[in-house]
Amino acid sequence: MKVRLENLTKAFEEVIAVNDATIEFAEGKLTGLLGPSGCGKSTTLYLIAGLFRATSGKIFFDNEDVTKMQPEKRGIGLVFQNYALYPHMTAEQNIMFPLINQKVPKKEAKIKAKKMAELVHIDELLKRKPGQMSGGQQQRVAIARALVKEPRILLLDEPLSNLDARLRLEMREEIKRIQRETGVTTIFVTHDQEEAMSISDQIVIMKDGFLQQVATPREMYDNPVNEFVAKFLGNPPINMVHSKIINGMIKVAGFDIEAKGIEDRDVLVGIRPEAFKLDANSPVQLDVQAFEYFGRETLLFVNLDDDLSRVLIESDFPCEKGDTVGLSLRMGGILLFDSEGQRIYV
Amino acid sequence: MFEPKWKTTLKALLYLSPALIIIATFVIYPMFRSVWISFFRDYNIFKHTGSGFGLDNYQEVITDGRFILALKNTTIYTIVVVPVSMAIALLSAVLLNSKMKGMKFFETLYFLPYITNLIAIGLAFQFIFNSTYGILNKVLALFGIDTIMWLNDPKYSLPALIIFGIWSGLAFKIVVFLAGIQGINKQYYQAARIDGTSRWRTFTKITMPLLSPMIFYIGIISFIGAFKTYVQVVGLYGNNPGPADTAMTIVYYVYDKFYGANEPPIAAAASVILFLIILIFTFIQLRVSKRRVQY
Numbered sequence: 001m002k003v004r005l006e007n008l009t010k011a012f013e014e015v016i017a018v019n020d021a022t023i024e025f026a027e028g029k030l031t032g033l034l035g036p037s038g039c040g041k042s043t044t045l046y047l048i049a050g051l052f053r054a055t056s057g058k059i060f061f062d063n064e065d066v067t068k069m070q071p072e073k074r075g076i077g078l079v080f081q082n083y084a085l086y087p088h089m090t091a092e093q094n095i096m097f098p099l100i101n102q103k104v105p106k107k108e109a110k111i112k113a114k115k116m117a118e119l120v121h122i123d124e125l126l127k128r129k130p131g132q133m134s135g136g137q138q139q140r141v142a143i144a145r146a147l148v149k150e151p152r153i154l155l156l157d158e159p160l161s162n163l164d165a166r167l168r169l170e171m172r173e174e175i176k177r178i179q180r181e182t183g184v185t186t187i188f189v190t191h192d193q194e195e196a197m198s199i200s201d202q203i204v205i206m207k208d209g210f211l212q213q214v215a216t217p218r219e220m221y222d223n224p225v226n227e228f229v230a231k232f233l234g235n236p237p238i239n240m241v242h243s244k245i246i247n248g249m250i251k252v253a254g255f256d257i258e259a260k261g262i263e264d265r266d267v268l269v270g271i272r273p274e275a276f277k278l279d280a281n282s283p284v285q286l287d288v289q290a291f292e293y294f295g296r297e298t299l300l301f302v303n304l305d306d307d308l309s310r311v312l313i314e315s316d317f318p319c320e321k322g323d324t325v326g327l328s329l330r331m332g333g334i335l336l337f338d339s340e341g342q343r344i345y346v
Numbered sequence: 347m348f349e350p351k352w353k354t355t356l357k358a359l360l361y362l363s364p365a366l367i368i369i370a371t372f373v374i375y376p377m378f379r380s381v382w383i384s385f386f387r388d389y390n391i392f393k394h395t396g397s398g399f400g401l402d403n404y405q406e407v408i409t410d411g412r413f414i415l416a417l418k419n420t421t422i423y424t425i426v427v428v429p430v431s432m433a434i435a436l437l438s439a440v441l442l443n444s445k446m447k448g449m450k451f452f453e454t455l456y457f458l459p460y461i462t463n464l465i466a467i468g469l470a471f472q473f474i475f476n477s478t479y480g481i482l483n484k485v486l487a488l489f490g491i492d493t494i495m496w497l498n499d500p501k502y503s504l505p506a507l508i509i510f511g512i513w514s515g516l517a518f519k520i521v522v523f524l525a526g527i528q529g530i531n532k533q534y535y536q537a538a539r540i541d542g543t544s545r546w547r548t549f550t551k552i553t554m555p556l557l558s559p560m561i562f563y564i565g566i567i568s569f570i571g572a573f574k575t576y577v578q579v580v581g582l583y584g585n586n587p588g589p590a591d592t593a594m595t596i597v598y599y600v601y602d603k604f605y606g607a608n609e610p611p612i613a614a615a616a617s618v619i620l621f622l623i624i625l626i627f628t629f630i631q632l633r634v635s636k637r638r639v640q641y
Contacts, residue, residue, distance in 0.1 A: 049540060050540075051536055051539070051540070071539055071540050072539060072540065072541070072542035072543075073542075076540060077540075078536075078537070078540045080533050080536070080537060082531075082533060084531065084533035084534055084536070084537040086534060086537075086551075086552060086555075086556075087556070088555040088556065088558075097541060097543075097551075098541035098542070101541055101542045101543050101544070101547065102542065145537075145541075149541070
């Protein structure tokens, strides 16, 4: 099932949470709905679920207009941030609950619940109540409950934010696996770019209620449409340096960056930390102001302009604060933006 | 956490002492005194002298037709009032919780009876029940029901007391239930909605179980309250327990024996029996609730 939003707007009393969004969520894919808090991503999810009413615009499931349809009629499964498992029911009763609502005979519901529990690997825990399960296990029960009625679309609201770091890594792989196995169109909300990058087939990124970009993780990282998207993706984040284009060339702290065919103007140069290359013979020699050791890699801080910029290098290069390093640039990780933050394509 | 030590225990007792002194004076001491008095055939409550120590009073109470009537009335009253008022209160709370403009106003309105004196409300009910001018009979007349002498016909005195009892306990129950319902995480309802749960099933399978600690709490205190019914009788009938004692309750019996008949030992024995009844039933309720109350 493909989900299409057309000029969708949701205004609350004070704010416009979603502003004229036109987005298509691909069928059978895992889409990450990404953005900082308050960007309207959860609102978008709840609009798709039908728990919020759109102020204007339309929502289509394939070619069916569901804008005014009641949530229970939409055939969606929703996993809440806090799971919203019924605390007085066992895992099995929780999973069976939507089926019993649909008047599925109890015996059949039990079999389906068991199958679902096997899919999410909690078949051992069916008799337990949510209070006797860990966060990750509760999460799995919540996913099973959402999937058991074979929804047309699976929606997950910040599914990993209540888990500790290791469990988060495990569960995000699990969500991907479950999505692959069931093939259900899945949309999950997250504010964590790494999470979105690692498991999404497609990322939808929003800011202040406005859609920014829809692309695959790789495309979005390599070709962000604007400064915001460039800054939001990537850890350590991209460096941004103010400079000027003069005769098709940009100078940044001794580096010469080509910008052929673009008229002279002010630019914002985005340089990914991994775009730097150690080069002892480079004419650009910079002082290491500070560094962070990550094990495999080391992050150096150098002055490209008045601010510190991040340079990511292999850890096998010994380096201390106060050292001077020679650096050159790979062209791949350099992005240009105008003063409004819009991308300038070279 | 701190380990309890003598010093801290003494300190805590010091802080608790004002309340403890009051409770000891007005609750604990009289309680033991009443039990003590209940064993004397004759007892002078001013001189603290008594004679005829034994179980005679208990014998007299449980064979007294008026006490048996009071016990029967109180039991019927409790069995009807507690579940009916709880059901009405729960339903009202659910309705009050629905999205509606001016909710605070209605919440306040529903709580008003709780802060109003029961005797005053009883007076209002005397007018409602009035056989000639009362609104209840006027309404019933619309349905073709003949005039009922609510307060004067022995057949209807207990039903009248029950109606008044149900109404008078509603406010508190509604407010407690409403607070309980509002404390339930909204996401359970959103999840239920997404899963296409009917309203009735949402109520019975989600609201009720999640409210069960509150329901049992209200159940126990209403049960105790109903067994101690007295003010309702006075509010409705003034200085007599209904026509031919037909609205007699246990506490009214106790009061009547103490002041009316001036027989403190009999009153004490009756109140000890009441105490035992409440103790046993509350104990059973607690046992049941441990098994039944969810999570």
